Amino acid sequence: MTTDPTAGASTIGGDRIRFGASASRELSDSHGKTIIADAVVAKIAGIATRQINGVYDLGGGTARVVGALRDxxxxxxxxxxxxxxxxxxxxxxxxxxxxxAEYGVALHELAAGIRRNVIxxxxxxxxxxxxxxxITVHDVILLDETDPGTDPDAKPRVQ
Structure with a gap:
């Protein structure tokens, strides 16, 4: 495989393969068709979203409850x-x-960062x-708040 840095492409056995921002968007050719499932794109987007500082969790109330049970x-x-x-x-x-989102983060900047990373x-x-x-911001959370139901070291309010 050789790489042509000026063209944003590589060659394998004489065939030119494009990648990166200049990639061809064609997912089918004379050899076949590539189908990418919705779930695959959602998973990639979820991982990319979690990489951004200021994102505490993903999902609204129901999704987070199901996630907590699954955990x-x-x-x-x-x-x-x-x-x-x-x-x-x-x-x-x-x-x-x-x-x-984490409290204190500029939500408009957080959303812009998520969009860039996901795209x-x-x-x-x-x-x-x-x-x-x-992007829908369902909640903002203070990181220093603890939930007594999830913190094993938390002391009960009453004895």
């Missing part, structure tokens, strides 16, 4: 797509994300064009 089951993994839904077409994707991750990994990323 208590031994061996259960993290649902990276929690709070994220995606609609995928042949060449484009639209994504909806629900978040809980870059989804477009680079799938070749789909992301047409929109809608």
């Amino acid at each position: 208590r089951i031994p061996g259960a993994g993290v649902d990276h797509a929690q709070g994220v839904s995606a609609e995928v077409g042949e060449k484009q994707a639209a994504i909806d994300i629900g978040i809980v 870059a991750a989804v477009e680079n990994m799938t070749g789909l064009e992301v047409t929109e990323v809608d």
Whole structure:
């Protein structure tokens, strides 16, 4: 494999493969068709969202309750797509994300950072064009607040 840094492409056996921001959005060719499931795009978007400082959790009330229950089951993994839904077409994707933000973070800047990271991750990994990323802030949480029901070292209010 050789890389041509000026063209944003690599060659393997003489075939040119485009990648990055200049990638071809074509997911089908004479050899076949690539179908990317909605759940795959949602998972990529969820992981990209969690990478942004200021995001405490993903999802609204119900999704977070289900996530908390799942976390208590031994061996259960993290649902990276929690709070994220995606609609995928042949060449484009639209994504909806629900978040809980940390208190003190500028929400408009947080949303812009999430959008940039999600668009870059989804477009680079799938070749789909992301047409929109809608973000709903469901809650803001103080990090120094503790919930006595989840903190094993918390003392009960009454004896």
